[in-house]
Amino acid sequence: MKIGVLALQGAVAEHIRSIEAAGGEGVAVKRVEELDSLDGLIIPGGESTTIGKLMRKYGFIDAIRDFSQQGKPIFGTCAGLIVLAERIEGQEDAHLQLMDMTVARNAFGRQRESFETDLPVKGINEPVRAVFIRAPLIKEVAPSVDVLSTYNGEIVTARQGHLLASSYHPELTDDYRLHAYFLDMAKEAAAAKA
Amino acid sequence: METGTSRVKRGMAEMQKGGVIMDVMNAEQAKIAEAAGATAVMALERVPSDIRAAGGVARMADPTVLEEVMKVVSIPVMAKARIGHYVEARVLEALGADYIDESEVLTPADEVFHISKRDFTVPFVCGAKDLGEALRRIQEGAAMLRTKGEPGTGNIVEAVRHMRLITGQIRKVQNLSKDELYHEAKNLGVPYDLLLDVHETGKLPVVNFAAGGVATPSDAALMMHLGADGVFVGSGIFKSEYPERFARAIVEATTHYTDYKLIAEVSKNLGTPMKGIEISKLAPSERMQDRGF
Numbered sequence: 014m015k016i017g018v019l020a021l022q023g024a025v026a027e028h029i030r031s032i033e034a035a036g037g038e039g040v041a042v043k044r045v046e047e048l049d050s051l052d053g054l055i056i057p058g059g060e061s062t063t064i065g066k067l068m069r070k071y072g073f074i075d076a077i078r079d080f081s082q083q084g085k086p087i088f089g090t091c092a093g094l095i096v097l098a099e100r101i102e103g104q105e106d107a108h109l110q111l112m113d114m115t116v117a118r119n120a121f122g123r124q125r126e127s128f129e130t131d132l133p134v135k136g137i138n139e140p141v142r143a144v145f146i147r148a149p150l151i152k153e154v155a156p157s158v159d160v161l162s163t164y165n166g167e168i169v170t171a172r173q174g175h176l177l178a179s180s181y182h183p184e185l186t187d188d189y190r191l192h193a194y195f196l197d198m199a200k201e202a203a204a205a206k207a
Numbered sequence: 208m209e210t211g212t213s214r215v216k217r218g219m220a221e222m223q224k225g226g227v228i229m230d231v232m233n234a235e236q237a238k239i240a241e242a243a244g245a246t247a248v249m250a251l252e253r254v255p256s257d258i259r260a261a262g263g264v265a266r267m268a269d270p271t272v273l274e275e276v277m278k279v280v281s282i283p284v285m286a287k288a289r290i291g292h293y294v295e296a297r298v299l300e301a302l303g304a305d306y307i308d309e310s311e312v313l314t315p316a317d318e319v320f321h322i323s324k325r326d327f328t329v330p331f332v333c334g335a336k337d338l339g340e341a342l343r344r345i346q347e348g349a350a351m352l353r354t355k356g357e358p359g360t361g362n363i364v365e366a367v368r369h370m371r372l373i374t375g376q377i378r379k380v381q382n383l384s385k386d387e388l389y390h391e392a393k394n395l396g397v398p399y400d401l402l403l404d405v406h407e408t409g410k411l412p413v414v415n416f417a418a419g420g421v422a423t424p425s426d427a428a429l430m431m432h433l434g435a436d437g438v439f440v441g442s443g444i445f446k447s448e449y450p451e452r453f454a455r456a457i458v459e460a461t462t463h464y465t466d467y468k469l470i471a472e473v474s475k476n477l478g479t480p481m482k483g484i485e486i487s488k489l490a491p492s493e494r495m496q497d498r499g500f
Contacts, residue, residue: 021462022225058222060246060282067462124219124305125328128210146218185218
């Protein structure tokens with residue numbers, strides 16, 4: 014499975030490393046044409062405002078919506094989760110508006126409140142080490158969204174069909190199970206198409 | 208639940224990769240920087256070129272500057288403390304700064320000791336002009352590095368020198384045998400374990416940005432070519448004729464640093480860049496890169 018990592022800004026190399034460790038092929042994506050050959054796409058952590066602006070500038074909004082229309086899986090982590098969301102709390106506009114959820118940015122506070130913890134995730138056996146950095150939260154989800162984990166009662170991992178989102182950074186650890194989970198989603202999507 | 212772990216502190220810097228961090232002196236400039244696509248802003252009273260012009264002792268900014276900037280932007284806000292001035296750093300941490308720059312741009316408070324940065328929850332970025340300096344700052348707990356360059360000059364030559372030196376030294380360390388590493392650790396004045404890590408991975412254990420003299424989109428792209436993970440721009444934006452244009456252009460050139468057509472496009476009609484200073488015209492006492500070690 015060939016998984017692209019949107020490489021406008023943020024933790025791109027870490028996601029590529031994690032995808033390869035989980036048995037996939039990881040590539041950096043800087044241009045819309047590069048989406049065509051992919052089986053799945055990761056939108057990494059970074060600064061959502063910056064990533065959103067550059068996505069608009071280079072035509073990624075429509076191109077990724079089209080990618081999603083084809084049923085190809087997309088995984089957003091931290092800033093990537095914000096970029097995927099239908100609604101952003103306290104903001105008029107959102108970015109891709111693909112996943113039916115409302116998210117709150119910087120929901121835990123400033124950097125000094127950033128933390129890591131062991132987090133149970135539905136579909137993964139043992140808890141994953143989750144690194145939350147100025148992390149967002151999922152405040153509301155549509156019934157079609159499956160909640161995969163919560164932290165202090167708030168949603169931090171969710172899946173809606175071929176879309177996956179986490180508030181935290183699985184790419185900053187040596188635990189590749191969430192990336193393997195995403196690779197399975199890409200395999201299922203490819204099989205369904207064939 | 209653990210806060211302030213090395214992973215949490217270094218992770219924040221990882222999220223800045225491929226981005227541009229801009230110096231701002233007030234809320235209005237911070238909004239311009241955010242709108243242009245900066246991944247973080249550095250809140251300070253004076254940009255480096257003004258610090259040079261003003262002379263005297265340069266200190267941590269008035270907390271009001273930091274608070275005003277934090278109020279208006281949602282991207283991370285950094286602030287500078289003097290080298291070795293751990294009380295300034297504690298004050299910035301208490302105010303909620305997202306990152307502290309223990310910076311040679313300000314007048315050093317301590318000529319011998321840098322801040323013990325491991326003791327803080329907030330992450331630190333420090334300047335370095337060679338591998339030894341870089342690893343000493345990491346040993347003290349820096350979660351991010353930047354080349355020192357020569358701040359406030361708009362002259363990229365020193366940033367290039369420092370980046371080339373660091374990457375060259377890394378290549379050399381990679382090629383040493385294990386028994387040679389002990390001697391090299393002594394030569395560089397760094398802990399053996401950190402040098403072993405560089406030997407094995409071929410890179411620094413934390414993110415390294417370019418800083419000190421970036422004034423044009425091409426300058427930013429050049430530093431990315433030389434291996435920088437991102438770029439700090441100080442005087443280069445708000446000392447140029449049209450800061451909005453310069454800010455946007457430098458962000459785009461950093462993202463697409465190998466796309467020369469795009470860099471040409473974004474470099475058009477930017478107006479006058481900040482006025483530069485030829486390094487040889489600086490008196491030794493005015494060279495900021497020689498502060499710290």
